[in-house]
Amino acid sequence: NAGVTQTPKFQVLKTGQSMTLQCAQDMNHEYMSWYRQDPGMGLRLIHYSVGAGITDQGEVPNGYNVSRSTTEDFPLRLLSAAPSQTSVYFCASSLLGDPGDTQYFGPGTRLTVL
Amino acid sequence: AQSVAQPEDQVNVAEGNPLTVKCTYSVSGNPYLFWYVQYPNRGLQFLLKYITGDNLVKGSYGFEAEFNKSQTSFHLKKPSALVSDSALYFCAVRGYILTGGGNKLTFGTGTQLKVEL
Numbered sequence: 001n002a003g004v005t006q007t008p009k010f011q012v013l014k015t016g017q018s019m020t021l022q023c024a025q026d027m028n029h030e031y032m033s034w035y036r037q038d039p040g041m042g043l044r045l046i047h048y049s050v051g052a053g054i055t056d057q058g059e060v061p062n063g064y065n066v067s068r069s070t071t072e073d074f075p076l077r078l079l080s081a082a083p084s085q086t087s088v089y090f091c092a093s094s095l096l097g098d099p100g101d102t103q104y105f106g107p108g109t110r111l112t113v114l
Numbered sequence: 115a116q117s118v119a120q121p122e123d124q125v126n127v128a129e130g131n132p133l134t135v136k137c138t139y140s141v142s143g144n145p146y147l148f149w150y151v152q153y154p155n156r157g158l159q160f161l162l163k164y165i166t167g168d169n170l171v172k173g174s175y176g177f178e179a180e181f182n183k184s185q186t187s188f189h190l191k192k193p194s195a196l197v198s199d200s201a202l203y204f205c206a207v208r209g210y211i212l213t214g215g216g217n218k219l220t221f222g223t224g225t226q227l228k229v230e231l
Contacts, residue, residue, distance in 0.1 A: 099165075
């Protein structure tokens with residue numbers, strides 16, 4: 001049981017480039033989400049999904065796309081990277097249906113946009 | 115809307131002394147409260163949570179947290195701090211009413227704990 005995995009661990013992009021951050025979980029969790037972490041701002045929700053084929057926006061969705069074709073995978077796409085997207089990105093997953101369900105986090109992807 | 119406040123950016127404590135990391139929250143309905151810890155260059159690790167019942171919740175690594183409904187607080191505590199406890203700590207809240215957003219957690223800005231010899 002690997003939990004939540006993310007690739008890559010580090011990435012440097014130039015402004016305007018695109019890339020996909022990968023996230024996978026093996027706990028059969030319905031709920032998956034992406035956060036970005038910036039100094040002094042805590043974690044902010046980018047997008048989330050409550051099941052395969054169902055996604056929705058969080059509080060900072062601009063510049064990011066997501067899709068969920070399987071229960072296990074929830075990739076985050078940056079279509080045209082901007083320096084403001086320099087951040088650490090975390091994927092998380094949990095069961096769905098009980099507000100007491102714990103979210104489990106991946107190790108993160110550190111992204112730098114030049 | 116739900117929110118979390120962690121009023122201290124940093125807490126310094128000597129090893130062996132008790133520590134407290136403060137958290138207050140605002141949420142509609144009954145709160146579900148969580149503490150996570152983040153070590154340098156690592157992801158967030160779950161420490162403990164309050165759902166219902168006993169106001170004192172015990173978690174991993176000897177940490178505990180006290181839920182106080184009247185003060186809307188959920189402070190993290192440990193009776194005797196270790197240097198290895200030095201890390202970034204996040205408090206998070208989820209309201210009882212599940213909106214279309216499912217299990218959305220709202221995080222505080224984090225408190226850096228530094229335990230010194």
